[in-house]
Amino acid sequence: MRDVAFVGQGMSKFGDREDASGRELAFEAFEETMKDVDATRDDIDSMVTAFGVDETNHSAQPSSEVVTYLGLNPKADFRTEAACASGSAAVRSGYMTIASGLADVVLVMGVEKLNEFPTSHTTEVFGKAGDTIWEYPYGTTFPGYYAMMATAHMSKYGTTREQLSEVAVKNHKYATMNKYAHMQKEITLKDAVSANPVAHPLNLYDCSLITDGAASVLLASEEKAKEMTDTPVWITGLGGGTSSSTQFKRSDNTSIRGARVAAEKAYEMSSKSPEDIDVATVHDCFTIAEIIAYEDLGFCEKGKGGELVEEGETYADGKFPVNLDGGLKAKGHPIGATGVSMSVEIAKQLGGEAGDRQADGAEIGLTHNVGGNGQHVFVHIYERG
Amino acid sequence: MRDVAFVGQGMSKFGDREDASGRELAFEAFEETMKDVDATRDDIDSMVTAFGVDETNHSAQPSSEVVTYLGLNPKADFRTEAACASGSAAVRSGYMTIASGLADVVLVMGVEKLNEFPTSHTTEVFGKAGDTIWEYPYGTTFPGYYAMMATAHMSKYGTTREQLSEVAVKNHKYATMNKYAHMQKEITLKDAVSANPVAHPLNLYDCSLITDGAASVLLASEEKAKEMTDTPVWITGLGGGTSSSTQFKRSDNTSIRGARVAAEKAYEMSSKSPEDIDVATVHDCFTIAEIIAYEDLGFCEKGKGGELVEEGETYADGKFPVNLDGGLKAKGHPIGATGVSMSVEIAKQLGGEAGDRQADGAEIGLTHNVGGNGQHVFVHIYERG
Numbered sequence: 001m002r003d004v005a006f007v008g009q010g011m012s013k014f015g016d017r018e019d020a021s022g023r024e025l026a027f028e029a030f031e032e033t034m035k036d037v038d039a040t041r042d043d044i045d046s047m048v049t050a051f052g053v054d055e056t057n058h059s060a061q062p063s064s065e066v067v068t069y070l071g072l073n074p075k076a077d078f079r080t081e082a083a084c085a086s087g088s089a090a091v092r093s094g095y096m097t098i099a100s101g102l103a104d105v106v107l108v109m110g111v112e113k114l115n116e117f118p119t120s121h122t123t124e125v126f127g128k129a130g131d132t133i134w135e136y137p138y139g140t141t142f143p144g145y146y147a148m149m150a151t152a153h154m155s156k157y158g159t160t161r162e163q164l165s166e167v168a169v170k171n172h173k174y175a176t177m178n179k180y181a182h183m184q185k186e187i188t189l190k191d192a193v194s195a196n197p198v199a200h201p202l203n204l205y206d207c208s209l210i211t212d213g214a215a216s217v218l219l220a221s222e223e224k225a226k227e228m229t230d231t232p233v234w235i236t237g238l239g240g241g242t243s244s245s246t247q248f249k250r251s252d253n254t255s256i257r258g259a260r261v262a263a264e265k266a267y268e269m270s271s272k273s274p275e276d277i278d279v280a281t282v283h284d285c286f287t288i289a290e291i292i293a294y295e296d297l298g299f300c301e302k303g304k305g306g307e308l309v310e311e312g313e314t315y316a317d318g319k320f321p322v323n324l325d326g327g328l329k330a331k332g333h334p335i336g337a338t339g340v341s342m343s344v345e346i347a348k349q350l351g352g353e354a355g356d357r358q359a360d361g362a363e364i365g366l367t368h369n370v371g372g373n374g375q376h377v378f379v380h381i382y383e384r385g
Numbered sequence: 386m387r388d389v390a391f392v393g394q395g396m397s398k399f400g401d402r403e404d405a406s407g408r409e410l411a412f413e414a415f416e417e418t419m420k421d422v423d424a425t426r427d428d429i430d431s432m433v434t435a436f437g438v439d440e441t442n443h444s445a446q447p448s449s450e451v452v453t454y455l456g457l458n459p460k461a462d463f464r465t466e467a468a469c470a471s472g473s474a475a476v477r478s479g480y481m482t483i484a485s486g487l488a489d490v491v492l493v494m495g496v497e498k499l500n501e502f503p504t505s506h507t508t509e510v511f512g513k514a515g516d517t518i519w520e521y522p523y524g525t526t527f528p529g530y531y532a533m534m535a536t537a538h539m540s541k542y543g544t545t546r547e548q549l550s551e552v553a554v555k556n557h558k559y560a561t562m563n564k565y566a567h568m569q570k571e572i573t574l575k576d577a578v579s580a581n582p583v584a585h586p587l588n589l590y591d592c593s594l595i596t597d598g599a600a601s602v603l604l605a606s607e608e609k610a611k612e613m614t615d616t617p618v619w620i621t622g623l624g625g626g627t628s629s630s631t632q633f634k635r636s637d638n639t640s641i642r643g644a645r646v647a648a649e650k651a652y653e654m655s656s657k658s659p660e661d662i663d664v665a666t667v668h669d670c671f672t673i674a675e676i677i678a679y680e681d682l683g684f685c686e687k688g689k690g691g692e693l694v695e696e697g698e699t700y701a702d703g704k705f706p707v708n709l710d711g712g713l714k715a716k717g718h719p720i721g722a723t724g725v726s727m728s729v730e731i732a733k734q735l736g737g738e739a740g741d742r743q744a745d746g747a748e749i750g751l752t753h754n755v756g757g758n759g760q761h762v763f764v765h766i767y768e769r770g
Contacts, residue, residue, distance in 0.1 A: 021518065046625065051466075054439040054513070061468040061514035061630075064760035068516075068630040074646040076625025078474035078761060081436075081464040083446040089463035092487075093478060100484035102477075102623060128439070129446035131453075133406065238487060240431065240461025245446075245453040261459040375449035376463060 004098045005225035005232035005385065007218050008037035009344040014182045014213035014332040016115045022057055023069035025214035026111045029337075030070050033107075033216045039228045041070075044218070045103035047077040050090035050110040052335025055125050057113050066109060076103075083129040084285060085371030086110065087215070087339025088378035094219045095235050104221045105228075110340030111214040122210055129372040131245040142285070143199035143207060145247055145373040150201050150288035152253035156303065159291065161201065163306030165192035167287035168205040168329055170315060175326025177357040182211045182332030206287040211332025215341035225385075233347045233365075237270025237381030239263060243374035254303075256374035259296040263368070266379040267298075274298035277320060277381075278362035279349045281342035283370040284327040293368050294320070297379070321359040324349065339369040339378065350384040389483045390610035390617035390770065393422035393603035394729040399567040399717035401500045402597035407442055408454035410599035411496045414722075415455050418492070418601045424613045426455075429603070430488035432462040435475035435495040437720025440510050442498050451494060461488075468514040469670060470756030471495065472600070472724025473763035479604045480620050489606045490613075495725035496599040507595055514757040516630040528584035528592060530632055530758040531671035535586050537638035538673060541688065546586065548691030550577035552672035553590040553714055555700060560711025562742040567596045567717030591672040596717025600726035610770075618732045618750075622655025622766030624648060628759035639688075641759035644681040648753070651764040652683075659683035662705060662766075663747035664734045666727035668755040669712040675699075678753050679707070682764070706744040709734065724754040724763065735769040 010032020012025045020028070026049075034040075049063035059065065063079040080089035087110035094108035114122055127141040153159045169189055175181035187205060195204040218228075225232040241261030244250055250257070267273055274297060282297070284290035291305035299320040300308045308314055314322040325331050325345040328338060346365035348354045365382045395417020397410045405413070411434075419425075434448035444450065448464040465474035472495035479493035499507055512526035538544045554574055560566035572590060580589040603613075610617040626646030629635055635642070652658055659682060667682065669675035676690035684705045685693045693699055699707040710716050710730040713723060731750035733739045750767045 053445045055445075057517075059513050059517045060438045060440075060510060061466070061757050061760055062517075063466075064468070064514075064627065064630040064757060065516060065518070067627050067760075068634075072627070073629055074626045074643050076647070076650075076763075077467075077627050078470075078477070078625070079466040081446070081448075081466055082462075083449070085463075092463070093481070096478070096481035096485040096487060099486065100481040102481060102484075125445060128444050129449075131450060132442075132444045132447075133450070240463070241459045242449065242452050242457070242462050244458055245449040249453075258459050262461070265461075372446050372449060375446055375452075378461075 002099050003222040003234060004095045004219055005234050006347045007220045007225050007229040007232055008033045009217045009347040011180050011215035011341050011344050012213050013180055014211050014334060017212035018115060022062060022111045022113045023065045025212060026066040026109055027069060029214040029216040033218055037218055037228050041072060043105050044072060044075060044107050045105050046075055046097055047072055047107045048080060048090045048093040049077055050080050050086035050336040050340060052083060052086045052112050053125055056116050056122060066111060082376035083371035084335050085339055085369040085376045085378050086336045088367060088369035090340060091343050091380060092238055092378055095238060098219055098221050104224045106219045107216060108219060108340060109216040110337035112334035112336040113212050114210045114334060115212050119210055134246045143202055146286035146288055147199035147202045149253045153288060156254050159306040161193055163310050164206055164287040165189055166309045167284060167290045168192045170309060171284060171323050171327040171329040174324045174357050175330030177355060178325050178331060181326040181330055182209050183330040202286055208285045208328035208333040211334045213332060213334035213337045215337045215344050217340060217343050231351050232385040233350045234383050234385055235380060236383050237266035237272060239265030239379045241377045245375055247373055255292060255296055256370060256377060258374050258377035259370060262377045262379040263297050266381050270381040272364065272381055276364050277366045278364050279321045279359040280366040281325060281345050282322055282368040284323055284329045285333060297368055316357060316359050324357040324359060342367040342369055346382050350382060387484050388607040388619060389480045389604055390619050391602050391732045392605045392610050392614040392617055393418045394732040396565050396600035396726050396729050397598050398565050399596050399598035399719060403500060407447060407496045407498045408450045410597060411451040411494055412454060414599040414601040418603050422603055422613050426457060428490050429457060429460060429492050430490050431460055431482055432457055432492045433465060433475045433478040434462055435465050435471035435721040435725060437466060437468060437471045437497055438510055441501050441507060451496060467761035468756035469720050470724055470754040470761045470763050471721045473752060473754035475725060476728050476765060477623055477763055480623060483604055483606050489609045491604045492601060493604060493725060494601040495722035497719035497721040498597050499595045499719060500597050504595055519631045528587055531673055532584035532587045534638045535673035541639050544676065544691040546578055548695050549591055549672040550574055551694045552669060552675045553577040555694060556669060556708050556712040556714040559709045559742050560715030562740060563710050563716060566711040566715055567594050568715040587671055593670045593713035593718040596719045598717060598719035598722045600722045600729050602725060602728050616736050617770040618735045619768050619770055620765060621768050622651035622657060624650030624764045626762045630760055632758055640677060640681055641755060641762060643759050643762040644755060647762045647764040648682050651766050655766040657749065657766055661749050662751045663749050664706045664744040665751040666710060666730050667707055667753040669708055669714045670718060682753055701742060701744050709742040709744060727752040727754055731767050735767060
């Protein structure tokens with residue numbers, strides 16, 4: 001088992017990118033990724049590409065268009081899909097490609113075009129990531145799933161409307177410090193609390209964005225990493241987990257089982273505990289999801305996630321800085337790109353390259369990426385070289 | 386890098402399976418896979434699941450429904466997609482999961498429901514696996530892509546109408562010896578030559594089937610494999626390659642570049658050459674594809690693929706037995722399941738369990754799986770333990 005490092009990372013501008021196709025967004029991310037690395041296309045052995053859904057990309061084999069547009073034929077590639085965790089499945093696959101000895105240098109790319117239809121139709125398409133026999137046909141979509149989780153969490157732990165909104169306020173604030181983020185607008189707690197309802201108790205500012213974008217990382221074996229960069233970031237822990245495809249079968253809607261399992265594995269593999277984490281990007285597709293993530297990752301006791309953000313502990317100067325890139329909430333959530341962009345942010349943070357939103361002295365980082373309403377979850381832990 | 390073995394394999398009945406959902410087909414394959422293995426669900430650490438297309442499966446996260454239905458939550462899983470090579474991408478990912486040390490025992494599953502629409506619509510959906518900016522919008526679908534390859538091959542090498550049909554005759558014959566195969570009907574050369582046209586020069590019997598099905602293999606590390614079976618089959622070579630997303634950009638339509646690259650890598654990794662291969666399953670989505678596969682794999686000189694089948698060299702008693710399970714042509718081609726079912730056949734052949742269609746004394750096998758019209762290709766080499 002060989003050590004695997006990030007040697008480069010980059011992303012396209014996230015947003016409503018009607019100016020660019022998926023392959024063009026990928027090219028933007030690729031250029032950013034390669035610009036500070038002592039490597040060229042020729043050094044790349046293999047590729048893994050994440051896309052979330054066929055329909056919004058108008059394609060049944062979207063990754064092949066990216067490989068060709070980047071000029072990487074005939075190198076090996078395949079697509080990973082795990083709904084909203086597709087990007088972290090790609091990072092995991094990139095790690096495995098190198099650690100297994102099949103390649104020395106792997107480009108991991110995540111891409112998604114979403115602003116192709118009215119939001120109502122896109123939400124309908126996403127709904128098919130829920131169980132398509134037992135839930136989707138009855139009208140369930142993701143704002144509804146997470147609204148049920150929010151209701152359960154508020155009922156069981158006393159989580160408040162204001163605590164949900166605190167997540168939005170924090171993530172909008174940090175997005176303004178990230179030039180790649182979709183939203184560039186600070187909001188007040190009053191704005192966030194009083195926004196129009198989407199699925200009670202979630203309102204507009206509780207929901208992440210319909211975003212186009214791409215993000216990529218270049219991974220390398222220990223030997224190659226040392227040739228390519230002076231500032232490698234090592235992947236030291238990987239955990240994966242799954243939850244029931246149906247939400248109705250879950251005994252508890254205040255936590256995601258697959259996330260707890262994935263976190264436990266990642267901590268165990270890297271010999272780390274929650275207290276060791278200096279900076280994290282977590283899956284805030286809805287504000288309640290970030291609060292549940294704090295708890296599933298062990299950043300606080302169960303039920304205390306609302307208080308954690310309210311007390312400022314997940315800001316850059318808090319105990320567990322979370323989503324300093326703006327998160328899915330304000331950076332945006334282009335499905336296939338999301339998990340990869342989480343890794344991009346952690347690599348920047350551990351490299352001390354995060355500018356105004358830098359978590360001081362961050363040496364150990366974590367990404368937490370949830371597919372659907374918990375069907376697939378990946379947690380990765382990274383350490384500065 | 387740890388050695389990785391097949392310890393179990395199975396498949397559902399392939400066919401027009403309106404009696405079963407995707408998850409139910411997966412369960413059939415899973416039961417077959419586990420029945421001769423000294424292992425239970427508890428021994429499985431992780432899973433990889435191949436599905437080809439969202440639309441025919443009516444889902445945007447189809448693998449999650451399989452994980453849950455098999456009772457494997459909360460074990461890690463993700464989906465691989467590489468169009469028609471999705472299943473081989475899953476086998477490759479299963480290998481990587483174990484060889485990288487992330488798991489000891491991995492279930493690799495491939496599933497596809499296709500008989501959900503009229504064939505014309507399914508063909509349209511598949512067309513989106515071609516380049517969706519530069520070719521698909523102008524009406525290209527897969528019979529057309531492969532018809533162009535057939536025309537080029539006939540023009541350049543003198544490949545005949547009869548030689549194309551010989552592939553169909555062979556594969557239909559062997560499908561009748563495989564109870565899991567979709568087609569159970571021998572055909573004559575006259576039948577095959579005179580069938581109705583689909584895309585000139587390809588006719589009905591040159592085309593593979595619209596099939597529902599699932600196939601799975603259980604992979605294990607060396608240590609675990611020895612506990613679980615007396616007849617492991619080892620994965621000793623893996624190669625991946627890609628070709629341009631557009632066919633018009635390729636300089637030669639008589640060969641698939643990604644396939645040549647994938648084969649070269651697999652032979653190199655396993656220290657084998659074409660002459661060493663005792664039995665193979667290759668990607669005969671259309672009859673011309675099998676002829677091109679012979680050549681890309683080095684089973685004959687370039688341009689001589691038609692003669693190879695005409696001379697009987699790819700029958701069970703020939704020099705290179707190919708597609709003794711009936712191939713995509715007659716066993717059927719449920720996209721996500723196809724590559725996995727190729728591996729299932731090789732495992733059976735190397736285990737001496739292929740009954741009437743057994744290639745005598747087969748010790749070394751190969752699978753060749755093409756996504757789209759060559760965008761993704763995987764070649765794997767297997768050896769009897």
